[in-house]
Amino acid sequence: MTVPKYRLTYFNWMWIAEPTRFLLSYVGEDFEDVRLSYEEWMKDDPKINKNDFPYGKLPVLEDRENNLKLGQSFAIARYLARKYNLVGNTIVDAAKCDEYADVLKDMLSEVEPMWRADEKQKAEIKAAFLEKTVPRYFSVIETDLKNNGGKYLVGKTTTWVDFLCAHFTEMFQIYLNTDILTNYPALKAHQHQVFEISAIKEWKDKRPVTPY
Template identity: 40%
Template sequence: METQYKLTYFNGRGLAEPIRLLFAYAKVEYEDVRIEKPQWPSMKPTTPFGKLPILEFDGKKVGQSVAICRYLGKKWNLTGKDDWDSLQCDVLVDTLGDLKQQVGQYRMEQDPAIKEEKKQNLIKETIPFYLQKLEQIVKENDDYLVGGQLTWADFQYAASLENFELIFGKEALDQYPHLKALKERVFELPGIKEWVAKRPVTEF
């Protein structure tokens, strides 16, 4: 019997989008459940650790978006050639998480003066530090992140780089052509291109 998947998240791309990209690429059907903010307080206690997204299948329910992507990546042979490639996927996705955390702190800041200070620090120091290194990694890996081939890490980065352009402007990746090409390559993959064309239009 074919596994039935149910993905629950807010009505946005956010943490769930890399998972949706993986489903689209694998051409695996799933139930894409999107909840509105007023529904969340009553739903929160029913989740494993009070967070979304949640993936349900075979009577089981799991959280943690990166762990879900890793699981699907293993299932669909998107972890590279060997254990070293698999480790590199984990390292690079965790590194992306470090960068996203700092961007998130800027976006959540309420004080206008402090927010502007954080933005300038991101633009001048943090983002160049990470993206210059990542640009070189993609360049050295035949325009992929790991091992010269498509892995689940590429889906994580494609979704995040799309959001990066949304936050900082379309020109933000112009000085990182290999990263920009990686994002565009993922979004042109069969299945994903069709998903992007039909997915709900949301703010984030």
């Protein structure tokens, strides 16, 4: 049996590792999808050696081909995107990909505090996210997407931000239990199209079922 080129270690969640799983599925690369127990990790269970992972955080990608161990989920996705030519055709395309990726990262950083918040704080974070954050960012991306024809966020080919955007819009919907795309039909249609790509659909159908 051949050892896959890639080993991706994360917890048993989609969250910030899923765009990389989409990417590897899309380019047809087999990968070891290692899912550590968050409970064991937090208890410093001796089974897990946190020193194996840069910064003691997950996800971490190992690329055996390039003898690389890489931390930081967005750096991982961007690295694979560059390796497989999923950053558009020009430096302007690549820059637009980075811009949208950073938008999604900013949005993520606004919902993440819900993880440790009490019920009152959760409601406040959710309200601010829906009333301010979503319109601030999605109104721009919705217009850009429409102007670009609706199929791709950047240029005329699939890029890594198509995966990021489809995934995180779904994550926000699940996490906030709200259809955040109601007012953004182009983004909704784009998400649907990404999920209909056969490799992505196949991955989504076979991936472990997790709450987020």
